[in-house]
Amino acid sequence: MESIADIIDILGTIAFAISGVISATKKRMDLFGILIIATVTSVGGGTLRDLLIGKSPVTWLLNSTVYIIVITTIVGIIFRRQLRYVRKSLFLFDTIGIALYTITGVEIALLVNLDPVICVALGTITACFGGVIRDILCNEIPVIFRKEIYASACIAGGSLYVILHSYGVSSGINAVISGFVVVLIRTLAVVYELQLPSIYSKAEREQD
Amino acid sequence: MESIADIIDILGTIAFAISGVISATKKRMDLFGILIIATVTSVGGGTLRDLLIGKSPVTWLLNSTVYIIVITTIVGIIFRRQLRYVRKSLFLFDTIGIALYTITGVEIALLVNLDPVICVALGTITACFGGVIRDILCNEIPVIFRKEIYASACIAGGSLYVILHSYGVSSGINAVISGFVVVLIRTLAVVYELQLPSIYSKAEREQD
Amino acid sequence: MESIADIIDILGTIAFAISGVISATKKRMDLFGILIIATVTSVGGGTLRDLLIGKSPVTWLLNSTVYIIVITTIVGIIFRRQLRYVRKSLFLFDTIGIALYTITGVEIALLVNLDPVICVALGTITACFGGVIRDILCNEIPVIFRKEIYASACIAGGSLYVILHSYGVSSGINAVISGFVVVLIRTLAVVYELQLPSIYSKAEREQD
Numbered sequence: 001m002e003s004i005a006d007i008i009d010i011l012g013t014i015a016f017a018i019s020g021v022i023s024a025t026k027k028r029m030d031l032f033g034i035l036i037i038a039t040v041t042s043v044g045g046g047t048l049r050d051l052l053i054g055k056s057p058v059t060w061l062l063n064s065t066v067y068i069i070v071i072t073t074i075v076g077i078i079f080r081r082q083l084r085y086v087r088k089s090l091f092l093f094d095t096i097g098i099a100l101y102t103i104t105g106v107e108i109a110l111l112v113n114l115d116p117v118i119c120v121a122l123g124t125i126t127a128c129f130g131g132v133i134r135d136i137l138c139n140e141i142p143v144i145f146r147k148e149i150y151a152s153a154c155i156a157g158g159s160l161y162v163i164l165h166s167y168g169v170s171s172g173i174n175a176v177i178s179g180f181v182v183v184l185i186r187t188l189a190v191v192y193e194l195q196l197p198s199i200y201s202k203a204e205r206e207q208d
Numbered sequence: 209m210e211s212i213a214d215i216i217d218i219l220g221t222i223a224f225a226i227s228g229v230i231s232a233t234k235k236r237m238d239l240f241g242i243l244i245i246a247t248v249t250s251v252g253g254g255t256l257r258d259l260l261i262g263k264s265p266v267t268w269l270l271n272s273t274v275y276i277i278v279i280t281t282i283v284g285i286i287f288r289r290q291l292r293y294v295r296k297s298l299f300l301f302d303t304i305g306i307a308l309y310t311i312t313g314v315e316i317a318l319l320v321n322l323d324p325v326i327c328v329a330l331g332t333i334t335a336c337f338g339g340v341i342r343d344i345l346c347n348e349i350p351v352i353f354r355k356e357i358y359a360s361a362c363i364a365g366g367s368l369y370v371i372l373h374s375y376g377v378s379s380g381i382n383a384v385i386s387g388f389v390v391v392l393i394r395t396l397a398v399v400y401e402l403q404l405p406s407i408y409s410k411a412e413r414e415q416d
Numbered sequence: 417m418e419s420i421a422d423i424i425d426i427l428g429t430i431a432f433a434i435s436g437v438i439s440a441t442k443k444r445m446d447l448f449g450i451l452i453i454a455t456v457t458s459v460g461g462g463t464l465r466d467l468l469i470g471k472s473p474v475t476w477l478l479n480s481t482v483y484i485i486v487i488t489t490i491v492g493i494i495f496r497r498q499l500r501y502v503r504k505s506l507f508l509f510d511t512i513g514i515a516l517y518t519i520t521g522v523e524i525a526l527l528v529n530l531d532p533v534i535c536v537a538l539g540t541i542t543a544c545f546g547g548v549i550r551d552i553l554c555n556e557i558p559v560i561f562r563k564e565i566y567a568s569a570c571i572a573g574g575s576l577y578v579i580l581h582s583y584g585v586s587s588g589i590n591a592v593i594s595g596f597v598v599v600l601i602r603t604l605a606v607v608y609e610l611q612l613p614s615i616y617s618k619a620e621r622e623q624d
Contacts, residue, residue, distance in 0.1 A: 024561070030612045031567060033561025047468070052255070054264020056470020059535050077615055118269050132345075137548075139557045141347045145232070145241025152240060196238045199285055260463070261470020326477050340553075349555045353440070353449025360448060375487055404446045 009104075010068060012097025013088055016042040017069045020134055021076035022083060027138050031077070037134055038073045039066065044130035049105050049122050053112050082153035091190065097183035101127040102154040103175045106161045116162045121157035124151055149196060158180030212240045217312075218276060220305025223298055224250040225277045228342055229284035230291060235346050239285070245342055246281045247274065252338035257313050257330050261320050299398065307390035309335040310362040311383045314369045330365035332359055359396035360404060365390030425520075426484060428513025432458040433485045437492035437548055438499060443554050447493070453550055454489045455482065460546035465521050465538050469528050507606065515598035517543040518570040519591045522577045532578045539574035540567055565605035565612060573598030605617055 005019035014178040020041030024034040048057040060066060076083065083090070105126030109119035123146065128144055130149050135142040144150045165171075228249030234241040245389035251268040258266040268274060284291065291298070313334025317327035336352055336359045343350040352358045373379070396402065436457030440450040459476040466474040476482060492499065499506070521542025544560055544567045547569035551558040560566045577594035581587070604610065 025615075027557060027562075028616060029557075029561045031615060032571075032612065033558075034615075036561060050466055052264075052266050052269060054266075056468075057528065057530070058468050058470075061468060061530055061538075066531075066533055066537065080615075083291060112265065114265070114269055115274075117274055122269075123275065136344060136552060137557065137558065137561070138317075139347065141237075142237060142345065144239075145237045145244060145345070147237075155240075156335055195242065199239060199242075199288075259467055260472075260474050260477060262474075320473065322473070322477055323480075323482075325482055329482065332478075344552060344595060347555065349443060349445075350449070350553065352443045353553070354443075358434075403447065407441070407447065407450075408444060409494075 006099050008096055011093045012100050013042050013065055013068050014072045015093030015097045017091060018083065018096060019070040019131070020072055021045050021080070022140050023134055025077070034077060035070065035073050037137060038076070039069050041130045041134040041135060042069050044133040045101060045126040045128060046105070046130075048129045048133075049108065049126045052122065052125070053109065053114075055108070079081060095183050095186045096179075098127040098150070098154055098186065099157060099179040102158050102159060102182055105180050106158045106178075107175075109173065110162070111207055116166070119162050120155060120158040123161070124154040127151075127154045149185065149194050152188065152196060153182045153185035156185055162167055214303055216308050219301045220308050221240075221250045221273055221276050222280045223301030223305045224338055224407050225280040226284050226291065227302060227339070229288070231342055231346050233285070238332060242285060243278065245345060246284070246344060247277050249338045249342040252341040253309060253334045253379055254313070254328055254335060254338075256337045257316065257334045260330065260333070261317065261322070263316070272274050276374055281284045303391050304387075306335040306358070306394065307365060307387040310366050310390055311369060311387050314366045314386075315379065315383075318370070318373060324374070327370050328363060328366040331369070332362040335359075335362045340412055357393060357402050357404060361390045361393035361397065419461055426604050427509045428516050429458050429481055429484050430488045431509030431513045432546055433488040434492050434499065434506060435510060435547070437489055437496070439550055441493070441496055450493060451486065452488050453553060454492070455485050456553060457546045457550040458485050460549040461517060461542040461544060462500050462546075464545045465524065465542045467532070468538065468541070469525065471524070485606070511599050511602045512595075514543040514570055514602065515573060515595040518574050518598055519595050521578060521592075522574045522594075523587065526578070526581060532582070535578050536571060536574040539577070540570040543567075543570045551615075565601065565610050567572070568612060569598045569601035569605065572601055 003131065015107060017038040020038035021034055023041070027033075029037065038135035042056075043065060046060065046155045050056065089171075102123040106119050106123035108126075109122040114122070157178045160181050161174055164174045167185040169177075225246040228246035229242055231249070232245035235241075251266075251273060253267045254268065258264065310331040314327050314329075314331035316334075317330040322330070327345065339352060340350040365386045368389050369382055372382045372385065377385075433454040436454035437450055439457070440453035443449075445453065459474075459481060462476065463474045463482035466472065518539040520539075522535050524542075525538040529551065530538070547560060548558040573594045576597050577590055580590045585593075
């Protein structure tokens with residue numbers, strides 16, 4: 001079980017790093033800029049979670065994540081033009097990645113005995129804020145604030161995890177079920193192009 | 209006394225959350241984006257203060273602030289069109305909010321025995337940086353860097369608190385006096401449209 | 417030795433603060449905004465490093481850096497128009513500043529027994545992220561992500577420091593040698609207008 005989680009964690013790191021490479025090359029950043037954006041996208045969410053709960057040094061200072069990111073960035077830059085052909089595989093990694101990051105975040109928050117709602121929030125932050133910081137560094141309004149069911153999938157899966165946890169479901173089974181819910185909602189959202197119901201009237205949207 | 213401070217704290221949280229809702233709906237964010245911006249506006253300043261002084265977990269992970277923000281955001285979205293009619297009440301909440309946040313920040317910094325100037329800085333950060341992070345996430349140059357006497361009111365009230373504290377004034381009386389100074393300066397600034405003296409020459413401003 | 421490092425540290429703080437004043441006045445910020453940008457540019461990198469490794473309160477809350485920044489900002493605003501004539505001296509301060517900040521960051525990371533690559537990363541973060549946060553607050557894509565050999569000089573010098581450290585070279589001598597490498601690479605890069613090799617094809621660059 002542990003080793004599967006490790007492999008998925010690495011795949012998630014790679015997927016996030018590649019999404020950083022894609023964003024950074026679109027902005028014509030140099031090698032160093034691309035590496036930073038890839039790193040921030042991969043570790044930003046977990047770093048913010050660690051800072052908020054007071055875990056230090058933050059996780060990525062203590063493991064080999066940074067090596068994976070450097071290698072991914074170099075490979076990503078070399079095969080930059082081919083990245084568009086693997087977009088579907090990327091989506092798969094990314095979706096599994098946010099599922100795993102959500103569960104990891106919720107689990108760490110539960111260990112510190114935080115309020116259930118806060119645990120779900122920290123899971124969602126772990127999964128989503130790498131992308132938020134990536135977008136800020138690229139001088140864009142974070143994409144997850146505006147469209148797509150992305151964070152919502154994390155909130156749903158994270159909430160399920162907290163509920164099953166309160167019923168005593170073991171963490172392994174819980175992670176599989178709740179993680180699957182994240183993947184399912186996110187996949188359905190992309191396949192059927194679902195969005196959160198708009199709160200804006202037709203008139204307001206036409207102003208834009 | 210404690211319960212009045214609690215009520216004012218809640219009003220401040222609500223005022224800041226609503227200012228987040230207003231900013232986020234202007235940028236046509238979705239439900240999730242609006243909730244994040246409301247949260248960040250409310251808790252961003254206190255979070256940065258807690259991180260800088262090493263208080264962890266940060267305050268809002270440990271109390272019910274997040275529930276107040278969620279409810280405020282939902283109500284704020286529903287009555288979004290009416291928000292303009294309550295702008296004056298909002299201004300009142302916001303002003304009382306920054307006064308209270310400033311005093312809270314200064315008090316926490318004094319407890320850690322930091323330098324007086326640093327205490328004033330941390331009070332100002334507590335009151336103002338939620339709005340700064342809100343503006344960054346909305347891809348704007350933070351409004352308080354450019355106009356209005358907002359931070360200056362916090363600096364004045366925070367400095368007064370530190371001075372009275374050094375003369376042994378009790379924290380309750382000190383909070384009322386120094387908080388009132390923040391409210392007074394901020395209100396006068398808005399009523400008389402005061403700004404910090406411009407450092408730019410006429411020629412420079414005409415270039416813009 | 418200690419006192420020379422202190423003087424260079426102060427010169428670095430001043431140089432970074434002035435670069436903040438220059439950025440902020442270009443954006444026509446008010447006095448308060450300029451002061452914040454100057455502060456963030458000076459202490460942002462070290463603050464991020466301290467947060468990541470869990471050192472709290474962060475360094476600048478405990479020393480007199482903030483006084484140096486306030487004075488520099490006031491003097492910088494008054495002599496704003498003359499700043500262009502001292503650009504070369506500024507470059508010198510800034511270059512010595514990033515060299516010193518890099519070494520300081522690497523040393524602190526080595527003390528916490530972090531992985532060599534992480535130590536270099538933390539040195540580079542210390543030297544470069546003040547400027548990154550400055551650019552984000554000014555609503556620009558961070559300049560070091562796009563051009564100039566700046567971070568690369570820090571990475572080179574930081575790596576050399578870690579290598580020499582592993583061979584038992586004393587920290588004083590190591591700091592002088594590795595710091596000199598940062599200054600040398602940065603100076604050569606500016607004098608000969610060197611950039612990192614572009615990863616973009618001519619066709620891609622013409623699209624922009």
